[in-house]
Amino acid sequence: LNRYGVAPLGVARPANTPEVASVVKLCREAGLAVVPQGGNTGLCGAAVAEQPNAVIVSLSRMTAIGKPDLESGSIVVEAGVVLATLHEALEPHGLMFPMHLGAEGSARIGGLIGTNAGGSQAFRYGMMQDLVLGLEVVTPDGGIWDGLRAVQKDNAGYQLRKLFCGAEGTLGIVTRAILRLYPKPRQQASALLVLPDFAAAVSFGAFLRGEAGEFLTGLEFFSDVGLRLALKHVPDLAYQLETRGDVYLLVELASGSSRVPLDEILASALEWGMEQSLVSDGALAATGAHRAQFWRLRE
Structure with missing residues (x-):
């Protein structure tokens, strides 16, 4: 059922961060609304257009997963990575990303960050904002904010990354993230x-x-x-x-x-x-x- 939203003007499917920035700039110049979309598994209508003159920006093509850094316990991933795919990629390394939820077969990293997902292991490992070490974000003016820091004990000024966790894309579009990893339980x-x-x-x-x-x-x-x-x-x-x-x-x-x-x-x-x-x-x-x-x- 089309319970929420209207048909958008179109859907953009950028393949990298510069392309996301270009789309945002063009939409800004044309006076069009921008709606970021991840796995579209949410039930509150936040990832669909509310007005006809809107462009949905789907991150579904941005699915690169970096090599786990065993020393720092972190990994760089693009926002379009499906959560279950990340779990599978970490399996051979004896590491895990402690975020599990019913929609993990379709939910994407960008959406989990945008909603500050909790998951079923929040008691032990915290919410999504506690699992994000760094972010790369396309800002509303089409600029790119580079906050990709893998430091866990980071007290260097404002923790800007946490502003984007739970912001539902209203402050910018997350394109890449450095996530915190843990040893897999025995x-x-x-x-x-x-x-x-x-x-x-x-x-x-x-x-x-x-x-x-x-x-x-x-x-x-x-x-x-x-x-x-x-x-x-x-x-x-x-x-x-x-x-x-x-x-x-x-x-x-x-x-x-x-x-x-x-x-x-x-x-x-x-x-x-x-x-x-x-x-x-x-x-x-x-x-x-x-x-x-x-x-x-x-x-």
Whole structure:
């Protein structure tokens, strides 16, 4: 359904930063609105034209991924890179970019920066602005701001890059970014929990954050209303527990060390939650496939 926007005057598909700058300059001179567009996975209509005299600037051709810098833990990517493609590119290097969300198969880096995406691991690694070390941006006058700095401990003046994270393209069009990388975890422990109400979920979440500390990477909520709709409309989706409740939590712990007893920590927290009548039912993921089923259900 065309729920938002109108047909634009046209769509520009630049292949590099100078071409983006040229498009912005031409549109400025012609008095045309410019609408940056990434993967177009958002649901609020921010990446479509609101008026006929507008040009959509799609970053879909700008998909270059640089070589990971192992020493600094960073990588340079263009704004049109699809998040899942970045994950695949990092796999052979033992590194990861800790941003995961349901639309990662189509969401692009520029859009994630423009919306300051949170993702499912924000508890551990922060929002998108915390994962961006540097940016290259085409400004509204067609100029190019070079803020591609890979320094993690950077206190040299204004942190201008953070202004563009969450600005939805209103301050400029992000064309390239230096992203912060982390070592890939050696082990993970996941659990799907059933809780009686939202208050119980808040209380258990507070306990878990204290108990699991820096190992807590995911704490995702969904309701039975959402679960019922998902099971009704996604034919091959499976619910793995015997009981249902009003509220569900998907919990995940991760560590770069194989010596941390993540399963014991999570099982102990689950036992405490049941003793306190905060958790009605739950299951630990026994295999990687089991964990993937949990996450697919949430997503």
